Amino acid sequence: PEAITVQELANRMAEKGADLVKAMFKMGMAVTVNQTIDQDTAELLVTDFGHNVRRVSDADVELELDTTEDNEADLKPRAPVVTIMGHVDHGKTSLLDALRGTSVTSGEAGGITQHIGAYQVTLKDKSQITFLDTPGHEAFSDMRARGANVTDIVVLVVAADDGLMPQTIEAINHTKAAGVPMIVAINKCDKPEANPQKVRERLLEHEVIVEEMSGDVQDVEVSALKKTGLDDLLDKIQLQAELLELKANPDRAAEGTVVEAKLDKGRGPVATILVNRGTLKVGDIFVVGAESGKVRAMIDDKGKQVKKAGPSTPVEVLGLSGVPMAGDQLQVVDTETKAREIAEYRQGVMQQKRTTQAPASLESMFSALK
Numbered sequence: 001p002e003a004i005t006v007q008e009l010a011n012r013m014a015e016k017g018a019d020l021v022k023a024m025f026k027m028g029m030a031v032t033v034n035q036t037i038d039q040d041t042a043e044l045l046v047t048d049f050g051h052n053v054r055r056v057s058d059a060d061v062e063l064e065l066d067t068t069e070d071n072e073a074d075l076k077p078r079a080p081v082v083t084i085m086g087h088v089d090h091g092k093t094s095l096l097d098a099l100r101g102t103s104v105t106s107g108e109a110g111g112i113t114q115h116i117g118a119y120q121v122t123l124k125d126k127s128q129i130t131f132l133d134t135p136g137h138e139a140f141s142d143m144r145a146r147g148a149n150v151t152d153i154v155v156l157v158v159a160a161d162d163g164l165m166p167q168t169i170e171a172i173n174h175t176k177a178a179g180v181p182m183i184v185a186i187n188k189c190d191k192p193e194a195n196p197q198k199v200r201e202r203l204l205e206h207e208v209i210v211e212e213m214s215g216d217v218q219d220v221e222v223s224a225l226k227k228t229g230l231d232d233l234l235d236k237i238q239l240q241a242e243l244l245e246l247k248a249n250p251d252r253a254a255e256g257t258v259v260e261a262k263l264d265k266g267r268g269p270v271a272t273i274l275v276n277r278g279t280l281k282v283g284d285i286f287v288v289g290a291e292s293g294k295v296r297a298m299i300d301d302k303g304k305q306v307k308k309a310g311p312s313t314p315v316e317v318l319g320l321s322g323v324p325m326a327g328d329q330l331q332v333v334d335t336e337t338k339a340r341e342i343a344e345y346r347q348g349v350m351q352q353k354r355t356t357q358a359p360a361s362l363e364s365m366f367s368a369l370k
């Protein structure tokens with residue numbers, strides 16, 4: 001049996017604690033705002049104040065989401081998701097620009113990446129690689145941490161003139177913690193002061209032993225500026241990806257991860273979703289973190305409208321109720337009611353976490369009292 005204090009219940013109904021005490025006094029119960037009341041009494045009060053009672057437990061919510069494992073037979077090969085990490089200004093975005101044959105850096109404010117960009121590169125053999133660009137700036141350490149969680153392979157960019165720096169080491173630690181294979185791209189090798197050998201030696205101190213030093217971490221010398229070593233890097237990514245035998249079931253309700261989200265002036269809330277499994281389609285109803293929605297439109301990394309997006313594909317999704325957080329999971333559900341219910345439940349939990357220090361069991365008692 002769950003319990004809640006009078007004050008907590010008042011908070012959730014957006015009523016005054018004293019008014020609840022008064023109402024209970026009329027019902028013949030003398031309590032203070034800090035006293036706990038049982039669920040039946042709480043429900044009585046909620047109804048008395050003209051709100052609807054809805055019991056939502058964690059179990060109910062879990063049951064509503066189809067998180068079942070896929071059958072081996074339904075799995076199809078998917079593109080690797082590669083996150084580019086490294087210290088600020090070591091050339092992550094430039095390297096990605098060079099690989100894509102485009103220029104993102106020139107459009108960035110002060111040349112500093114503010115968010116995680118997601119792009120797909122199609123190779124000569126028609127196979128694809130999904131790249132996530134991350135910012136190197138200190139303030140974005142949690143973003144890099146999330147990047148490491150959705151990724152199959154990390155490309156660690158180290159500038160050969162600057163060597164190992166704090167965010168390089170941080171990226172190494174995130175990658176190790178996530179258990180993700182790493183490829184080291186030693187960048188800016190065109191510079192006269194470049195010293196790739198010193199980078200390799202310094203990496204040893206962090207237990208990253210590259211092939212050149214008889215280890216098993218692949219390394220490659222590149223120059224994003226002069227566009228050298230790029231094919232070598234792509235080959236190494238493909239080789240690593242083949243070893244991982246990456247697969248996903250494209251024929252199921254889609255699941256994805258928010259890599260970035262924002263409120264766009266003209267288009268409303270927009271989220272870049274990396275599809276993990278299933279195929280996301282226009283018209284799909286979904287819950288994403290504490291938000292819900294219906295896919296109104298999808299835009300790929302080249303700015304083209306698309307009708308569907310399969311595993312490992314990054315797409316911008318329009319039609320959200322609000323802005324989710326980077327790292328939130330998106331799940332497609334059958335009905336809008338269900339999507340709203342789950343989102344409201346999660347909003348309730350978040351609200352509860354912010355306003356009180358109540359134990360978890362209380363959080364699951366009521367949600368979205370109206």
Ligand code: GTP
Nearest residue numbers: 088089090091092093094112113136188223224225
């Ligand atoms: P943040 O996103 O701010 O962490 O930086 P970043 O790692 O994305 O670096 P970015 O690609 O913005 O490059 C930083 C600077 O290094 C720019 O001035 C680039 O022109 C320069 N740069 C990048 N790659 C190379 C290279 O291979 N050689 C030389 N010489 N300069 C490079």
Ligand code: MG
Nearest residue numbers: 092093112113
């Ligand atoms: Mg950048």
